[in-house]
Amino acid sequence: MPTRFDYFDDPRAPKANSIVPSANVIVTDDAGRVLMIRRSDNGNWAVPGGAMDVGESIVRTGVRETLEETGIHCQITGLVGIYTDPRHVIHYTSNDEVRQEFSIVFTARYVSGDPTPSDESREVVWVPRDEVAGLTMDRSMRHRIDAYLRGEGLPQLG
Numbered sequence: 001m002p003t004r005f006d007y008f009d010d011p012r013a014p015k016a017n018s019i020v021p022s023a024n025v026i027v028t029d030d031a032g033r034v035l036m037i038r039r040s041d042n043g044n045w046a047v048p049g050g051a052m053d054v055g056e057s058i059v060r061t062g063v064r065e066t067l068e069e070t071g072i073h074c075q076i077t078g079l080v081g082i083y084t085d086p087r088h089v090i091h092y093t094s095n096d097e098v099r100q101e102f103s104i105v106f107t108a109r110y111v112s113g114d115p116t117p118s119d120e121s122r123e124v125v126w127v128p129r130d131e132v133a134g135l136t137m138d139r140s141m142r143h144r145i146d147a148y149l150r151g152e153g154l155p156q157l158g
Contacts, residue, residue, distance in 0.1 A: 071116030
């Protein structure tokens with residue numbers, strides 16, 4: 001059973017009770033494939049990422065979360081966007097936290113390591129760019145990845 005539910009502009013969504021800065025990272029290898037994870041908490045596909053810790057930079061958050069969730073070492077190379085839409089909330093049923101979206105999405109290049117699942121990712125795979133669109137993912141993740149695939153590379157103001 002899923003323990004994470006994403007809501008976008010949904011009147012039935014629970015009211016946000018927290019906001020947590022987070023990073024997502026779109027890592028590519030030399031062949032241009034995108035590193036994707038199948039999330040353990042809802043079964044959807046996503047790029048690696050997670051919450052920023054106290055005393056940590058947001059860039060370091062992205063590198064750390066990528067390594068923890070995928071076994072891949074990466075180097076941040078750019079910015080896809082900043083996503084802070086208050087209409088997007090994430091409900092974690094394990095502790096009833098409801099976060100307002102606050103995600104900075106980076107691009108990165110593969111440095112080393114082998115795709116390795118973790119507690120947060122039940123699958124980790126390199127996906128050819130033209131196959132990413134066929135993966136099941138939440139609306140907000142799709143929006144972020146589509147911005148990258150279109151080559152926008154500009155902060156999203158919303």
